[in-house]
Amino acid sequence: MGLESSVNQPFLATRLDEVINWGRKYSMWPMPFGTACCAIEFMGVVSGRFDVSRFGAELVRFSPRQADLLLVMGTITQKQAPVLKQIYDQMPDPKWVVSMGACASSGGFYDNYSVVQGIDEIIPVDVYVAGCPPRPENVLGAIVKIMEKISTEKAADWR
Protein backbone atom coordinates (compact mmCIF):
# COMPACT_ATOMS: atom_id res chain seq x y z
CA MET A 1 0.00 0.00 0.00
CA GLY A 2 3.01 2.22 -0.40
CA LEU A 3 3.49 2.46 3.34
CA GLU A 4 6.45 0.08 3.43
CA SER A 5 8.94 2.81 2.64
CA SER A 6 7.89 5.08 5.49
CA VAL A 7 7.12 2.65 8.35
CA ASN A 8 9.11 -0.13 10.08
CA GLN A 9 8.31 -3.64 8.77
CA PRO A 10 7.10 -5.25 12.11
CA PHE A 11 4.93 -2.29 12.89
CA LEU A 12 3.44 -2.38 9.41
CA ALA A 13 2.18 -5.98 9.71
CA THR A 14 -0.33 -5.18 12.44
CA ARG A 15 -1.33 -1.86 10.96
CA LEU A 16 -2.07 -3.51 7.62
CA ASP A 17 -4.63 -5.78 9.27
CA GLU A 18 -6.27 -2.81 10.89
CA VAL A 19 -6.44 -0.87 7.66
CA ILE A 20 -7.83 -3.83 5.73
CA ASN A 21 -10.32 -4.71 8.45
CA TRP A 22 -11.41 -1.10 8.71
CA GLY A 23 -12.15 -1.13 5.00
CA ARG A 24 -13.87 -4.50 5.06
CA LYS A 25 -16.17 -3.93 7.97
CA TYR A 26 -17.69 -0.71 6.65
CA SER A 27 -18.28 -2.00 3.12
CA MET A 28 -19.90 -5.40 3.38
CA TRP A 29 -21.86 -6.42 0.29
CA PRO A 30 -24.74 -8.65 1.38
CA MET A 31 -26.18 -11.43 -0.72
CA PRO A 32 -29.73 -12.18 0.43
CA PHE A 33 -30.76 -15.83 0.33
CA GLY A 34 -34.37 -15.20 1.25
CA THR A 35 -36.79 -18.11 1.33
CA ALA A 36 -39.47 -17.03 3.80
CA CYS A 37 -40.91 -14.21 5.90
CA CYS A 38 -37.46 -13.24 7.26
CA ALA A 39 -36.70 -11.95 3.77
CA ILE A 40 -39.71 -9.63 4.06
CA GLU A 41 -38.26 -8.33 7.31
CA PHE A 42 -34.96 -7.77 5.52
CA MET A 43 -36.78 -5.35 3.19
CA GLY A 44 -37.34 -3.23 6.26
CA VAL A 45 -33.66 -3.49 7.14
CA VAL A 46 -32.57 -1.97 3.84
CA SER A 47 -35.37 0.62 3.72
CA GLY A 48 -35.29 4.13 5.16
CA ARG A 49 -36.54 3.57 8.72
CA PHE A 50 -33.81 1.13 9.72
CA ASP A 51 -31.41 1.87 6.88
CA VAL A 52 -28.59 -0.64 6.79
CA SER A 53 -26.53 1.84 4.79
CA ARG A 54 -25.71 3.53 8.10
CA PHE A 55 -23.45 0.50 8.56
CA GLY A 56 -22.12 0.48 5.03
CA ALA A 57 -23.86 -2.75 4.01
CA GLU A 58 -26.54 -1.32 1.75
CA LEU A 59 -25.23 -2.58 -1.57
CA VAL A 60 -27.32 -5.74 -1.87
CA ARG A 61 -25.92 -8.01 -4.57
CA PHE A 62 -27.92 -10.76 -6.20
CA SER A 63 -24.85 -12.58 -7.46
CA PRO A 64 -22.81 -14.48 -4.87
CA ARG A 65 -19.67 -13.72 -6.87
CA GLN A 66 -20.03 -10.04 -5.97
CA ALA A 67 -20.91 -10.48 -2.28
CA ASP A 68 -19.03 -11.15 0.95
CA LEU A 69 -21.92 -11.37 3.44
CA LEU A 70 -24.40 -14.21 2.98
CA LEU A 71 -27.73 -13.59 4.72
CA VAL A 72 -29.72 -16.82 4.95
CA MET A 73 -33.26 -15.75 5.71
CA GLY A 74 -35.83 -18.48 5.96
CA THR A 75 -36.53 -22.20 5.86
CA ILE A 76 -33.99 -24.34 4.02
CA THR A 77 -35.26 -27.72 2.85
CA GLN A 78 -33.07 -30.72 2.21
CA LYS A 79 -33.76 -30.34 -1.49
CA GLN A 80 -32.64 -26.73 -1.40
CA ALA A 81 -29.53 -27.41 0.68
CA PRO A 82 -27.20 -28.08 -2.28
CA VAL A 83 -28.27 -24.78 -3.83
CA LEU A 84 -27.32 -22.90 -0.67
CA LYS A 85 -24.03 -24.78 -0.47
CA GLN A 86 -23.31 -23.94 -4.10
CA ILE A 87 -24.00 -20.25 -3.53
CA TYR A 88 -21.75 -20.18 -0.48
CA ASP A 89 -18.97 -21.84 -2.45
CA GLN A 90 -19.31 -19.30 -5.24
CA MET A 91 -18.67 -16.37 -2.90
CA PRO A 92 -15.08 -15.12 -2.93
CA ASP A 93 -13.10 -14.95 0.31
CA PRO A 94 -13.31 -13.23 2.71
CA LYS A 95 -16.93 -14.07 3.44
CA TRP A 96 -19.26 -14.19 6.42
CA VAL A 97 -22.63 -15.81 7.03
CA VAL A 98 -25.61 -14.62 9.05
CA SER A 99 -28.30 -17.18 9.85
CA MET A 100 -31.44 -15.10 10.28
CA GLY A 101 -34.42 -16.42 12.20
CA ALA A 102 -35.44 -19.65 13.87
CA CYS A 103 -35.81 -21.71 10.68
CA ALA A 104 -32.37 -21.02 9.25
CA SER A 105 -30.73 -21.42 12.65
CA SER A 106 -32.43 -24.60 13.87
CA GLY A 107 -35.20 -25.64 11.51
CA GLY A 108 -37.65 -23.68 13.66
CA PHE A 109 -40.98 -25.39 14.08
CA TYR A 110 -40.36 -27.35 10.87
CA ASP A 111 -39.15 -30.35 12.86
CA ASN A 112 -39.95 -32.73 10.03
CA TYR A 113 -38.67 -34.96 7.26
CA SER A 114 -37.85 -32.31 4.71
CA VAL A 115 -36.23 -29.33 6.46
CA VAL A 116 -32.55 -28.83 7.31
CA GLN A 117 -32.30 -28.54 11.11
CA GLY A 118 -30.07 -25.48 10.99
CA ILE A 119 -27.92 -24.34 8.08
CA ASP A 120 -24.76 -25.01 10.10
CA GLU A 121 -25.22 -28.60 8.95
CA ILE A 122 -24.16 -27.34 5.52
CA ILE A 123 -22.13 -24.13 5.77
CA PRO A 124 -20.23 -22.33 8.57
CA VAL A 125 -22.26 -19.63 10.33
CA ASP A 126 -20.79 -16.54 12.01
CA VAL A 127 -23.85 -15.01 13.67
CA TYR A 128 -27.25 -16.49 14.50
CA VAL A 129 -30.20 -14.12 14.83
CA ALA A 130 -33.06 -15.25 17.07
CA GLY A 131 -36.67 -14.45 16.26
CA CYS A 132 -39.56 -15.56 14.11
CA PRO A 133 -39.04 -13.33 12.25
CA PRO A 134 -36.40 -11.18 13.97
CA ARG A 135 -36.91 -7.44 14.25
CA PRO A 136 -34.84 -5.34 11.84
CA GLU A 137 -32.84 -4.08 14.83
CA ASN A 138 -31.72 -7.66 15.47
CA VAL A 139 -30.39 -7.90 11.92
CA LEU A 140 -28.54 -4.63 12.36
CA GLY A 141 -27.19 -6.08 15.60
CA ALA A 142 -25.94 -9.11 13.69
CA ILE A 143 -24.15 -6.84 11.21
CA VAL A 144 -22.49 -5.02 14.11
CA LYS A 145 -21.45 -8.41 15.51
CA ILE A 146 -19.91 -9.32 12.14
CA MET A 147 -18.07 -5.97 12.21
CA GLU A 148 -16.66 -6.81 15.64
CA LYS A 149 -15.57 -10.17 14.33
CA ILE A 150 -13.92 -8.65 11.26
CA SER A 151 -11.94 -6.21 13.40
CA THR A 152 -10.31 -9.14 15.23
CA GLU A 153 -9.35 -11.04 12.08
CA LYS A 154 -6.01 -11.20 10.36
CA ALA A 155 -5.99 -10.54 6.66
CA ALA A 156 -3.54 -13.38 6.11
CA ASP A 157 -6.06 -15.89 7.48
CA TRP A 158 -8.13 -15.54 4.36
CA ARG A 159 -7.08 -16.92 1.04
Place this chain on the structure above:
Amino acid sequence: MNESDILARVKERFGARVLAEYTFRGQTAVTIAPETLRELLLFLRDDQETQMDWLMDVGGVDYLGYGSDEDERDWRFEVAYQLYSMGKNHRFRVKVAVRDETVEIPSVWDLWAIANWEEREVWDMFGIRFTGHPNLRRILCHDEFVGHALRKDYPINKRQKLSQPSEMILCEKVEWA
Protein backbone atom coordinates in the same frame (compact mmCIF):
# COMPACT_ATOMS: atom_id res chain seq x y z
CA MET B 1 -76.57 -30.34 -11.47
CA ASN B 2 -76.13 -30.46 -7.75
CA GLU B 3 -73.95 -33.11 -6.23
CA SER B 4 -76.75 -35.48 -5.29
CA ASP B 5 -77.84 -35.52 -8.94
CA ILE B 6 -74.30 -36.41 -9.97
CA LEU B 7 -74.24 -39.14 -7.32
CA ALA B 8 -77.53 -40.55 -8.62
CA ARG B 9 -76.21 -40.48 -12.17
CA VAL B 10 -73.02 -42.30 -11.16
CA LYS B 11 -74.94 -44.92 -9.19
CA GLU B 12 -77.37 -45.44 -12.04
CA ARG B 13 -74.53 -46.25 -14.39
CA PHE B 14 -72.07 -48.02 -12.11
CA GLY B 15 -74.46 -49.66 -9.62
CA ALA B 16 -72.75 -52.08 -7.29
CA ARG B 17 -69.31 -51.02 -8.45
CA VAL B 18 -69.72 -48.00 -6.15
CA LEU B 19 -68.27 -49.46 -2.93
CA ALA B 20 -69.23 -46.58 -0.65
CA GLU B 21 -70.69 -43.11 -0.79
CA TYR B 22 -71.01 -40.25 1.64
CA THR B 23 -72.16 -36.67 1.79
CA PHE B 24 -70.73 -34.31 4.37
CA ARG B 25 -71.61 -30.61 4.47
CA GLY B 26 -72.61 -30.59 0.84
CA GLN B 27 -69.57 -32.48 -0.38
CA THR B 28 -70.33 -35.78 -2.05
CA ALA B 29 -67.91 -38.59 -2.69
CA VAL B 30 -67.95 -42.14 -3.96
CA THR B 31 -65.41 -44.88 -3.27
CA ILE B 32 -64.61 -47.34 -6.03
CA ALA B 33 -62.14 -50.10 -6.85
CA PRO B 34 -59.05 -49.39 -9.00
CA GLU B 35 -60.54 -51.37 -11.93
CA THR B 36 -63.42 -48.90 -12.21
CA LEU B 37 -61.33 -45.74 -11.89
CA ARG B 38 -60.60 -44.84 -15.48
CA GLU B 39 -64.06 -45.70 -16.71
CA LEU B 40 -65.72 -43.58 -14.03
CA LEU B 41 -63.43 -40.59 -14.44
CA LEU B 42 -63.79 -40.70 -18.22
CA PHE B 43 -67.55 -40.83 -17.81
CA LEU B 44 -67.57 -37.84 -15.47
CA ARG B 45 -65.33 -35.88 -17.81
CA ASP B 46 -67.14 -36.54 -21.07
CA ASP B 47 -70.77 -36.90 -19.97
CA GLN B 48 -72.83 -33.93 -21.17
CA GLU B 49 -74.51 -33.53 -17.78
CA THR B 50 -71.38 -33.57 -15.64
CA GLN B 51 -68.57 -32.18 -17.88
CA MET B 52 -65.85 -32.46 -15.25
CA ASP B 53 -63.19 -30.74 -17.32
CA TRP B 54 -60.84 -29.87 -14.45
CA LEU B 55 -59.02 -32.30 -12.19
CA MET B 56 -58.36 -29.94 -9.30
CA ASP B 57 -56.30 -32.21 -7.08
CA VAL B 58 -55.22 -35.76 -6.44
CA GLY B 59 -54.40 -36.68 -2.88
CA GLY B 60 -53.58 -39.75 -0.87
CA VAL B 61 -54.91 -40.88 2.49
CA ASP B 62 -53.32 -43.45 4.80
CA TYR B 63 -55.83 -45.10 7.15
CA LEU B 64 -53.28 -47.19 9.07
CA GLY B 65 -54.47 -47.49 12.66
CA TYR B 66 -57.52 -45.39 11.91
CA GLY B 67 -60.93 -46.05 13.37
CA SER B 68 -61.99 -49.04 15.40
CA ASP B 69 -63.92 -52.29 15.10
CA GLU B 70 -66.98 -50.68 13.63
CA ASP B 71 -64.84 -49.23 10.88
CA GLU B 72 -65.58 -51.63 8.05
CA ARG B 73 -62.89 -50.31 5.73
CA ASP B 74 -60.67 -53.20 4.64
CA TRP B 75 -58.20 -51.16 2.61
CA ARG B 76 -55.27 -49.15 3.90
CA PHE B 77 -54.97 -46.30 1.40
CA GLU B 78 -57.32 -44.15 -0.58
CA VAL B 79 -56.49 -41.87 -3.49
CA ALA B 80 -58.94 -38.98 -3.83
CA TYR B 81 -59.66 -37.17 -7.10
CA GLN B 82 -61.26 -33.74 -6.76
CA LEU B 83 -63.22 -32.88 -9.90
CA TYR B 84 -64.68 -29.58 -10.98
CA SER B 85 -66.69 -28.47 -13.98
CA MET B 86 -65.84 -24.96 -15.09
CA GLY B 87 -68.86 -24.80 -17.38
CA LYS B 88 -71.39 -26.21 -14.90
CA ASN B 89 -69.82 -24.96 -11.67
CA HIS B 90 -70.20 -28.17 -9.72
CA ARG B 91 -67.78 -30.46 -7.93
CA PHE B 92 -67.47 -34.15 -7.20
CA ARG B 93 -64.99 -36.37 -5.39
CA VAL B 94 -63.95 -39.87 -6.42
CA LYS B 95 -61.96 -42.05 -4.04
CA VAL B 96 -60.14 -45.22 -5.00
CA ALA B 97 -59.69 -47.96 -2.41
CA VAL B 98 -56.09 -49.21 -2.40
CA ARG B 99 -55.73 -52.33 -0.27
CA ASP B 100 -51.97 -51.97 0.36
CA GLU B 101 -48.82 -50.73 -1.30
CA THR B 102 -48.65 -53.69 -3.68
CA VAL B 103 -51.79 -52.55 -5.49
CA GLU B 104 -51.19 -50.42 -8.56
CA ILE B 105 -53.85 -48.08 -9.81
CA PRO B 106 -54.17 -46.80 -13.37
CA SER B 107 -52.77 -43.39 -14.23
CA VAL B 108 -55.14 -40.78 -15.65
CA TRP B 109 -52.48 -38.41 -16.97
CA ASP B 110 -53.86 -38.86 -20.49
CA LEU B 111 -57.31 -37.64 -19.36
CA TRP B 112 -56.03 -34.55 -17.52
CA ALA B 113 -52.39 -33.60 -18.11
CA ILE B 114 -52.07 -32.20 -14.56
CA ALA B 115 -52.50 -35.73 -13.21
CA ASN B 116 -48.89 -36.31 -14.27
CA TRP B 117 -47.53 -34.15 -11.44
CA GLU B 118 -50.34 -34.91 -8.98
CA GLU B 119 -49.74 -38.64 -9.25
CA ARG B 120 -46.01 -38.11 -8.79
CA GLU B 121 -46.82 -36.32 -5.54
CA VAL B 122 -49.01 -39.21 -4.33
CA TRP B 123 -46.22 -41.63 -5.25
CA ASP B 124 -43.67 -39.49 -3.42
CA MET B 125 -45.66 -39.09 -0.23
CA PHE B 126 -47.58 -42.39 0.00
CA GLY B 127 -45.74 -44.84 -2.26
CA ILE B 128 -48.78 -45.68 -4.37
CA ARG B 129 -47.82 -46.76 -7.89
CA PHE B 130 -49.64 -45.61 -10.99
CA THR B 131 -49.48 -47.93 -13.99
CA GLY B 132 -49.03 -46.22 -17.33
CA HIS B 133 -47.51 -43.09 -15.83
CA PRO B 134 -44.78 -41.74 -18.14
CA ASN B 135 -42.43 -40.42 -15.45
CA LEU B 136 -43.20 -41.79 -11.99
CA ARG B 137 -40.37 -40.11 -10.06
CA ARG B 138 -40.37 -38.19 -6.79
CA ILE B 139 -41.49 -34.60 -7.19
CA LEU B 140 -41.12 -32.97 -3.74
CA CYS B 141 -38.54 -34.99 -1.84
CA HIS B 142 -35.05 -35.47 -3.17
CA ASP B 143 -34.24 -38.55 -5.22
CA GLU B 144 -32.20 -40.22 -2.46
CA PHE B 145 -35.13 -40.13 -0.02
CA VAL B 146 -35.99 -43.61 1.29
CA GLY B 147 -39.59 -44.36 2.22
CA HIS B 148 -42.69 -42.24 1.89
CA ALA B 149 -43.03 -39.37 4.29
CA LEU B 150 -46.79 -39.07 4.76
CA ARG B 151 -47.39 -42.72 5.56
CA LYS B 152 -48.54 -43.16 9.13
CA ASP B 153 -45.72 -45.61 9.87
CA TYR B 154 -42.98 -43.23 8.69
CA PRO B 155 -40.83 -42.43 11.76
CA ILE B 156 -41.56 -38.85 12.72
CA ASN B 157 -37.98 -38.12 13.78
CA LYS B 158 -36.28 -39.72 10.80
CA ARG B 159 -33.88 -37.37 8.99
CA GLN B 160 -32.64 -38.00 5.48
CA LYS B 161 -29.87 -35.82 4.24
CA LEU B 162 -29.16 -35.13 0.63
CA SER B 163 -25.64 -36.44 0.14
CA GLN B 164 -25.33 -35.83 -3.58
CA PRO B 165 -25.94 -32.58 -5.43
CA SER B 166 -29.34 -32.44 -6.96
CA GLU B 167 -29.87 -32.59 -10.70
CA MET B 168 -31.13 -29.04 -10.50
CA ILE B 169 -27.55 -27.87 -10.10
CA LEU B 170 -26.08 -28.22 -13.54
CA CYS B 171 -22.68 -26.74 -12.68
CA GLU B 172 -19.69 -28.75 -11.65
CA LYS B 173 -20.04 -31.22 -8.83
CA VAL B 174 -20.13 -29.71 -5.33
CA GLU B 175 -18.07 -31.16 -2.51
CA TRP B 176 -20.85 -32.24 -0.19
CA ALA B 177 -20.07 -33.17 3.39
